[in-house]
Amino acid sequence: MEPTDSYPVKLYIYDLSKGMARQLSPLMLGKQLDGIWHTAVVVHGKEYYFVGEGINHCPPVRFSSILLYIHSTEGCTPLGEPDSVVDLGFTEVPEEILMEHLISLAESTYSVDKYNLFDHNCNTFSNEVAQFLTGRNIPSYITDLPSEVLSTPFGQALRPLLDSIVINPGGNNITGQR
Template sequence: MEPETTSNSVSEGNGNDKNCETQVVLNVYDLTPLNNYTVWFGLGIFHSGIEVHGKEYGFGAHDFPASGVFEVEPRSCPGFIYRSSVSLGRITMLPSEFRTFIENAASEYHGDTYHLISKNCNHFTDDISWRLTGKHIPGWVNRLARLGSLCSCLLPESLQVSTVKQLPEYHDCSEEDGTECLSTTTARESTEIDDDHEKSLLSPMAVSGDVAFVKEVQK
């Protein structure tokens, strides 16, 4: 059994700046059907995203020194199977303030720094959760990476290969609250690893289709 109790899906967001209180939710996905068996032993390979103001934010790999933080509809990250949601608490932050916050965070999470063991999507959500609520995500979500760090010398070099080969592009546009729109770009898979299943374990970005990246604040 999972060592933490998860709630049913929780989603709350409002683009109206007058309502600045919102719930922070961790949405957890299975990266492999094997989780249905290994989760009973407190292990599993998971992707997670942070849901704030009705949008979900995750971190994935590409080969460029630019933002690897992306936005999707809650509980709908492409390529993965939604498992559960965990309520992390409530915050008081305007949507425009959160936009500034996540763009600043994106400058610390470039796609070419993604690593399955030391800096993956769950490290990102844990960091964002801590900054927003003062709480860490449940330990079981990223337990396999922590175990892997203890024996990293046994891991194949292929685990350090990123999988998205197209530089994210961003387009400016105006919204009512003055924030910058996200752009979309098609993520193309690398041919450096032949096994499709192994690719899917490297990064949440190893999927086809459009991905909306968050444009980082230029420093």
């Protein structure tokens, strides 16, 4: 039996509120939220994510630390450095197979017209890709966030406005469409 290659899979987690959710959520929602999460899966040297423009990718931010000093290089989203990185394990899925899978998703489940801030967003995409690559889910505090917000009277009142919001942090659409 030939040895198989395995590739690390990471989840990049960004707080779109830049700390404001933690400060304002108790007043506005009556419950503590630690952030408004945007996620991306990093594998094969690319950061993959779903936004209002479809499935995109870009080079991930790379970290090098020297005595707790963190310096990032590359990366293309205006979100900057992720607030945290979760190691999802390893995959044996080669980049070519992943790209075939992502193009299929971009033409069906995650096409441009399917984005919805609460029901079908970057986090549902990251969760599906993580399962495909590693068999693992992303953390539930991320996937449960929409239902937490919508379980409050303020969340329900804001839903029509929030449904119209589309997150587009830039990058390259995997199908070449915008």
